[in-house]
Every structure is written in structure tokens, then in C-alpha cells.
Amino acid sequence: MSPTPSFDSVEHTISSLAEVGYLADRRLATTVYLQTRLEKPVLLEGPAGVGKTELARALAETTGRRMVRLQCYEGQDESRALYEWDYGKQMLYTQMLREKIGEIVGSSTDIAGAVEEIGAHEDVFFSERFLSTRPLLEAIRSETPVVLLVDEIDRSDEALEAVLLEILAEGQISIPELGTFIAQHPPYVVLTSNNTRELSSALKRRCLHLFLDYPDAERELEIIRSKSTGLGDALTEHLVQVVRGLRELDLRKPPSISEAVDWARTLTVLGIAELGTEELESTLSVVLKYDKDLARAREQLDELVKGESPASAGAALAGTARPADRDGREVRSAKDEPGRHGPGTYGERSQPGDGGHPAPPRVSAGQGERSFTSKFRRRGNE
Ligand SMILES: Nc1ncnc2c1ncn2[C@@H]1O[C@H](COP(=O)(O)OP(=O)(O)OP(=O)(O)O)[C@@H](O)[C@H]1O
Ligand SMILES: [Mg+2]
Structure with a gap:
């Protein structure tokens, strides 16, 4: 059973949020109430420190949902937001399986033949075992209902907005190699923006939009x-x-x-x-x-x-x-106080040799076009 107590009314939304320490005015509570009823994402725009992020936390707490957070930053790509293939693990498995791989290609007399032999098994390496989920996919695949916070979307590039559209409109994510994942429980999505750049109208259209200003x-x-x-x-x-x-x-x-x-x-x-x-x-x-x-x-x-x-x-x-x-850059830099977020928040990758893992290479778009995908199709992609 879903732990989500749908709010009965705007008043109920106000009192439920207040119980977890968030004091919402009527306009904001109406937006949140509608979000839970219409299952539409909420886009909150407004200056720093007016309670945009806090609303997502309070919504998660009062509805008993886990909060999944995507903190946006400049240059963030899909692999940090959606998913990536775990290259290190794929390599490790290849190393451990080298004898087996040797047996498979052993019967081939030329390179083309060996490549064909290996190709027949490549779907093994692009299966869920080697999939590293990032917040957006995690929210869609979650077995329990979640609140998905996409924080400071204006810091990301427009390309990431495009990635979000499918999720916001359909509540699903397509992975070419695996098929389409559809959320079992549509997440409550809260997007925040400090208005440092104009967001696309396609994104705005899909959301209940609210400008959150300083309170009275x-x-x-x-x-x-x-x-x-x-x-x-x-x-x-x-x-x-x-x-x-x-x-x-x-x-x-x-x-x-x-x-x-x-x-x-x-x-x-x-x-x-x-x-x-x-x-x-x-x-x-x-x-x-x-x-x-x-x-x-x-x-x-x-x-x-x-x-x-x-x-x-x-x-x-x-x-x-x-x-x-004031242009967006200035506003953004005014917000960039060191330590504002914890280490790793902006998805910094560790450098080889610093004790962390080397940055994995990106998976090329071409990998999505391989023919074996149909075997792994999920519901909705058939
Ligand atoms: N309506 C509210 N009820 C209770 N506390 C609030 C409310 N609005 C803001 N606050 C307080 O203000 C703090 C800052 O809010 P929050 O971090 O959500 O701001 P923000 O709008 O996300 O800012 P930024 O753009 O800098 O991330 C919160 O930790 C909370 O204590
Ligand atoms: Mg915030």
C-alpha cells in the first residue's frame, strides 16, 4: 500500500506541512495540493533562501516518501543524472572471464569472425548488472513512492532539460539497451530554479509553475x-x-x-x-x-x-x-559560497591516482541502436 496520504484539501496541505515545520501560504499550498491530485511536477522559481528546497523535504516527510535529489550544475550530462554503464565493472568481468572469452573466440580464424562471436554475447555486458543508476532513474525505478527534487535546474544546461521532458510528461525513462522503465508510483516532482536563466517553455508547460518570493x-x-x-x-x-x-x-x-x-x-x-x-x-x-x-x-x-x-x-x-x-551569472556567483553544499554534491569525479576510481568513459549513442535490445523490452515498449 502506498504510504502517501493524499491531502484532502488545501487546508489539509497547509496543516500537514506545518506539522513537519514548513509554513506554507495558501498560494503555495494550493499548488502542492494540485500537484498531488493532478500528478504534475511543480516548478518553484524565486530568490535564494525562500524555502524552495525545503518544500521538497517537507513534502517528503509529511507524505512518508523518500526524497531522491538531483542537484544540478553546469556541464552535468545524462550519465550523472540518469544512468551510466559501469565501465570499471565491465572491464573487471572481462578480465575475470578472459579464459571463457578465449574459448568463445577460439574457433574463429579471423578478427571479423571473433568480433561476431563476441558480439553475440555483448548484451550480457549491457544488462542491469552493469547499470549504475543516477537520481532520475532511481526515482522512476523506486519500488516505494518518492519525492524527486530536481534542485537548481537553471544551473544545468538546456540539454538536461530535454532529458527531463520524457520523465516529466510520461513518468518514464527509455534506455535503448534495456527498454522503457515506467514508474510504478509516479514521483512527486519538485523542480527549483533561482531564475538565473530562462527555462524552456516546453519544461514550464509540463509543470505547475509558482514564483516563490520572500514571505510577507x-x-x-x-x-x-x-x-x-x-x-x-x-x-x-x-x-x-x-x-x-x-x-x-x-x-x-x-x-x-x-x-x-x-x-x-x-x-x-x-x-x-x-x-x-x-x-x-x-x-x-x-x-x-x-x-x-x-x-x-x-x-x-x-x-x-x-x-x-x-x-x-x-x-x-x-x-x-x-x-x-543583473545577469544570471552574477546572481549565480553570489550564491556560490564555498561549502554551501557538501563535497560531491556537484558530482565531481575523482581523479585517477587520488584514491578514487578513474572517470569512466561515456557510452556512445550508437550503443543504443544495437539489435539485441528487443529481448529486454519492458512494458510500454513492446
Ligand atoms: N515556509 C517556510 N517554513 C519554514 N521554514 C522555512 C520556510 N521557508 C524557508 N524556510 C527556512 O529557510 C531555509 C532556507 O530555505 P531553502 O534552503 O529551502 O531555500 P531555497 O529557496 O532552496 O534557497 P536556495 O535558492 O539558496 O537553494 C530553510 O532551511 C528553512 O529553515
Ligand atoms: Mg535550495
Whole structure:
């Protein structure tokens, strides 16, 4: 039986997510509710730290599904996202079987004949035994229902978007050598994007699309309170006001919800009871990560503390503070703080000689056209 408790209503979605610590507004909860009912992927776009990734985690937790995560990065290819053939294992087996292989080709008198003999057995080496699954295939093949998080899709190349289309539209993956795998339980798919590049309309069309912005003051207050920061109510309220003021400045990296939470914890640890200009100045670096941003905020300390709308040279809308002329590269590099994700998150391959395995070669597209595939066809490909 599926462990997925379908949400009964939008209200039920809100309360279920809240139970696992995620405070969703009605618009977001409606999207999630529809996702579970229509079995459509959700595409969340929005600035850093507004709870895009966290939503997938909360959805997994509240529905009792395992979360499978594909963290996207520039230059990521199918072999890191879908599957690849385990070249090292194929070689190992070939080595161990060399006597047997010798027997098979022994009767041939020329190379062409030997190749034919071996070719008759090559399907053995392109069977599931030698298949290394990556997150997308893992989600489709999972025997239990999963939440598939495709995180930061805007970092990947457009080619990967194309790969995703089949999965999003059909809930299936075709492997030429093996056939088509169809998900037993359609995954709940959550895609996130920081909007550093425009995603294809084909991808958007297949998704329920939602722009997730900074929450309103009331919700942000609620979120920070829910994190048990230890900060008193009045001071938390003031902090939210200051954070919102900072977002109105033309900053390279406006403070996110998580930074506001960190800031609240910092004030607690320092035993600060009131947020004056001095306290603000001494702790600003918790929420602002760039010298220029710090300098810009220091010019407005009084206004920020008083909750007056700071003079925002060129700042766009209150609460969003994303200058329209900023190109994706700049936004992306602003997010690229070392250690933001754990080692290996971006799929770095180990180098030969560094104790890891040598990078396996890619399987050529031609391998997909071999004639033995029909034997292994799965349902849906017959
Ligand atoms: N609605 C919410 N309810 C509870 N916590 C939230 C909510 N939104 C954000 N948070 C908090 O903010 C933190 C940052 O959220 P998250 O990592 O999901 O941001 P993001 O939008 O994925 O950012 P990025 O684009 O940098 O990856 C979370 O760890 C969580 O603590
Ligand atoms: Mg994220």
C-alpha cells in the first residue's frame, strides 16, 4: 500500500506541512495540493533562501516518501543524472572471464569472425548488472513512492532539460539497451530554479509553475518564531522589520529567511535585548555577505532601525530587491559560497591516482541502436 496520504484539501496541505515545520501560504499550498491530485511536477522559481528546497523535504516527510535529489550544475550530462554503464565493472568481468572469452573466440580464424562471436554475447555486458543508476532513474525505478527534487535546474544546461521532458510528461525513462522503465508510483516532482536563466517553455508547460518570493512580514515572523531561536517576540518583530528594510536596498545578496533565522539566533547568543544602530552594525555581517552590501547598509543604519523605508537608489519593489539588470551569472556567483553544499554534491569525479576510481568513459549513442535490445523490452515498449 502506498504510504502517501493524499491531502484532502488545501487546508489539509497547509496543516500537514506545518506539522513537519514548513509554513506554507495558501498560494503555495494550493499548488502542492494540485500537484498531488493532478500528478504534475511543480516548478518553484524565486530568490535564494525562500524555502524552495525545503518544500521538497517537507513534502517528503509529511507524505512518508523518500526524497531522491538531483542537484544540478553546469556541464552535468545524462550519465550523472540518469544512468551510466559501469565501465570499471565491465572491464573487471572481462578480465575475470578472459579464459571463457578465449574459448568463445577460439574457433574463429579471423578478427571479423571473433568480433561476431563476441558480439553475440555483448548484451550480457549491457544488462542491469552493469547499470549504475543516477537520481532520475532511481526515482522512476523506486519500488516505494518518492519525492524527486530536481534542485537548481537553471544551473544545468538546456540539454538536461530535454532529458527531463520524457520523465516529466510520461513518468518514464527509455534506455535503448534495456527498454522503457515506467514508474510504478509516479514521483512527486519538485523542480527549483533561482531564475538565473530562462527555462524552456516546453519544461514550464509540463509543470505547475509558482514564483516563490520572500514571505510577507507576518509569515516571516511566524517562520522565525517556529525555529525556536530563543529571541523574544518584540525583538523578533523588530528584526523582521529590519530584514525587510535591508531587502529594499539595492544589494547584491539580500538577506533570506535562513539568514534572518541565523541573525535571530546570533542576537540570542549575544544576549542582545534591543536592536539599536550599534547592535545592528556589529551583527550585520550575519545577514550580509558582501563588503559593498555592508557599506550600503551602514549608510542607512538609522532608517533601518527606525523601520523607515530606506532610500533605495534603483531598488525595485519592496521585498524583492532584485535589480532587473543583473545577469544570471552574477546572481549565480553570489550564491556560490564555498561549502554551501557538501563535497560531491556537484558530482565531481575523482581523479585517477587520488584514491578514487578513474572517470569512466561515456557510452556512445550508437550503443543504443544495437539489435539485441528487443529481448529486454519492458512494458510500454513492446
Ligand atoms: N515556509 C517556510 N517554513 C519554514 N521554514 C522555512 C520556510 N521557508 C524557508 N524556510 C527556512 O529557510 C531555509 C532556507 O530555505 P531553502 O534552503 O529551502 O531555500 P531555497 O529557496 O532552496 O534557497 P536556495 O535558492 O539558496 O537553494 C530553510 O532551511 C528553512 O529553515
Ligand atoms: Mg535550495
